[in-house]
Amino acid sequence: PFRLFDNALENRKRGLHTRAVIIDELLNILIQAEQDDYELVWPGLTHRAWLTKRLETVASCIETHFPRHFLTGTPEMDRWTGRSASEMANGVREMVKWVVVPSAHTCEDFKARVNKYFAAALASEWGRFDRVSAENLFQRKGMMDRVASLVSAVLTAAVPILLLLLLSRLDVVAEPLLTYLTVGAYIWAALSLLSQLDPQYATKMAALKDLTKTFPLGKKDGGEG
Structure with missing residues (x-):
């Protein structure tokens, strides 16, 4: 029961404070990534599992809660907003691939992408998020x-x-x-x-x-x- 209650509160928080949750999750990743010894932390599987959870939280907020803040009552427009949000979320999920199967320069590319998304969310410039269709993602x-x-x-x-x-x-x-x-x-x-x-x-x-x-x-x- 307590876990269900906690999940409900977390979902409520993401719904009411979507942008704040996105910024907070990306900031937590950046704080870790800016450590002096991050090159040693990056290869750890435990750390990568932590990163994937943070990224999925960001993607889920964008995909599930972000469109609800822009409901217009016009079905065509709402569908476009939902589709755009899903593509933005997939752009975030694309980074999960980098975390799971990194290459030689993935760490630096990853930090640069997180910085880009953090600045975009902070300024509410959502158009700076990369958009990837579900078909292209897989x-x-x-x-x-x-x-x-x-x-x-x-x-x-x-x-x-x-x-x-x-x-x-x-x-x-x-x-x-x-x-x-x-x-x-x-x-x-x-x-x-x-x-x-x-x-x-x-x-x-x-x-x-x-x-x-x-x-x-x-x-x-x-x-x-």
């Missing part, structure tokens, strides 16, 4: 997933064909069985590709199978001689 991961899925589909489809070529070279299988196996291998390859590339393939095939059962093809009337 675009690289989505592309890698699609490539991996395609490679997996091709390999799965190619296995029976490769085995068939091996059997053919070894003269293990003779005609007409070889022809039957060849046709079967290519059918398997086609079906494997379809099942990998089309998530609804199995459902469509099941529906088609059920549909064909409704046609009286090949059925004989028991009353006919």
Whole structure:
């Protein structure tokens, strides 16, 4: 109960004092980043976990609470404000990638970006926040997933064909069985590709199978001689 009460108070604070919370979180990050030994603190996983929480608080405030301060009653305008806030929040979340998977110069770039956002929030110049669409935020991961899925589909489809070529070279299988196996291998390859590339393939095939059962093809009337 106390945790729920605390969460409710925190959410209330973010809703009423959105800008102040954003400034406070960014300032806390800057205070840490300006320490003389920050180069030694930066690599620590505990510190990076702390940074991700601070950044997500900023992003959440921008995405969830920021638009509520600018409700106009016009649906189109309110949707634009909400979309803009989400893109600004994604710009903040982009820095989480830097924290999780940093490169050689990430630390300095990170501090510069936090300074930029802090100054922007302090001056209420929200247009200085970088805006990243949801599609672009996860675009690289989505592309890698699609490539991996395609490679997996091709390999799965190619296995029976490769085995068939091996059997053919070894003269293990003779005609007409070889022809039957060849046709079967290519059918398997086609079906494997379809099942990998089309998530609804199995459902469509099941529906088609059920549909064909409704046609009286090949059925004989028991009353006919």
